[in-house]
Amino acid sequence: MQKIIEQEAEDFFKNSGEFLRNVGVDNVIFGYHDKELKVLLQRPFSLDKWTVTGGYIKRTESIEEAANRIAFSRTGLKDLFFQQFRSFGSPKRVADEEFTAKYLEEVLSVPVPADSWIFDYFVSVAFYTLTEFSKVQPKKGELEAACQWWPVSDLPPMMFDHAMIIAEALKALRLHIAHYPIGYELLEEKFTLPEIHSLYETILGKSLDDRNFAKRLMATGIIIKLNETKKIGAHRSPFLYKFDKEKYEEGSNTESFNLNILSLKP
Amino acid sequence: MQKIIEQEAEDFFKNSGEFLRNVGVDNVIFGYHDKELKVLLQRPFSLDKWTVTGGYIKRTESIEEAANRIAFSRTGLKDLFFQQFRSFGSPKRVADEEFTAKYLEEVLSVPVPADSWIFDYFVSVAFYTLTEFSKVQPKKGELEAACQWWPVSDLPPMMFDHAMIIAEALKALRLHIAHYPIGYELLEEKFTLPEIHSLYETILGKSLDDRNFAKRLMATGIIIKLNETKKIGAHRSPFLYKFDKEKYEEGSNTESFNLNILSLKP
DNA sequence: TGAATAGTGTCTTTAAGACAGTATATC
């Protein structure tokens, strides 16, 4: 296990002033792969409980900058699409005695008082971030034992209230899907109709009529059909499509834009 | 001007531990009166700038409890309808030198260091609250010179980023209007069709066809027509209506509920 | 009886939803 430098650690656990107290950022990073929506989770040393990515807020940065910095530190990617969706705060939300004890006993190379600010009541400003799964090489932090993708539909044991945070992030994502071209963030640049169809089915958790979906999708006017196909083996090759980001920005500005895809039935 | 007790004040400005650091709650309290949407604002001593109601979070309470406590302290009413809509946080958002200077010089009866936690970088978790205008007797706090209603369409000079916070609250309210019976919170128990019609026009900032509005409103099934009318002078007396709160709760739980009123065109 | 406001019905247009057959690629 990699130890952090002692002086740095001591400063950190005293919070000599780099970070805000009692408030932090959690960032639920979503990716899509293999017809499954996935979320990037990390696990602290010595514990069999996972957390969403998150961290403290520097005095010199905004909460959005903090969320962006956290996403970058775990995915290596800049300027990902992210959205604030809710804040969580209650005296009980980070009470986890097992975590505190293990953290103190086993993980750290420096003495940390049990009443250190890091175990304090924290309000969490929560964001979700969308990223293309295939571009990400998850990178764990110094204080974590692991950082990896988990299917949203099959999560490991979660620490604190993080299972609820993921549930809320998913709810927000499902709402936003009607107003943002979510596919742009989660798919590769060129994608097929069946791929984006399946993405929407996965996120919404229900099946969507393929004919109506295609009709609606093309009606948005922000998708361009390319003159190429993708080879998929012993079957008809699907055409490739891409987003017309320019047209999207226009529509998005005038508020006339609506994917109208939320209401699609089965 | 009412001075706060010295020892209490000193404790407060040192923050001996009652409140969370670097994070607080702002609560945009809306009321409706005289065909105008109003917001409850307060003004600190010696300044000609106003703020939305807000405050610090006690270590013993959740952010929702803090928002509720703040609403109660200004309106005297309990259990009002409120919704969290966004959090704001950036190193610059509460930088207002005039405020800091005047506060230090003129307002307080105790010495406050210029680097006191209250002038620090604060993340604000923002809520809006709805209340029936006629029930409220605005009550100012000890550190304010005034607390009163202002029309949303004609605000006084606002401190910090509070004009933006109100704008965002209004945006959220307009979105929520399609899914919550906003009228229940803003109107008196019994109301007329023209009254609720005008409320929706005010909140959405556009005119709504009266025939279609009535049709849609009654189609929700959560409004009961009473066998009484309201005398309004030399004109036909409108019938009174009230919300069927029970039916609303049902519909609201099953997610089948939708006022569908957002899309009403002129 | 005139002035002001309350209240309601019908037709048109548009969008949602259901549904099934043809096309293409490979073996």
Added chain:
DNA sequence: GATATACTGTCTTAAAGACACTATTCA
């Protein structure tokens, strides 16, 4: 030509939108 997947067109149904007249109150 068998099989697996891609692709698309039409009809039905429901909701949104436009529109104008009758009803009541009281000065």
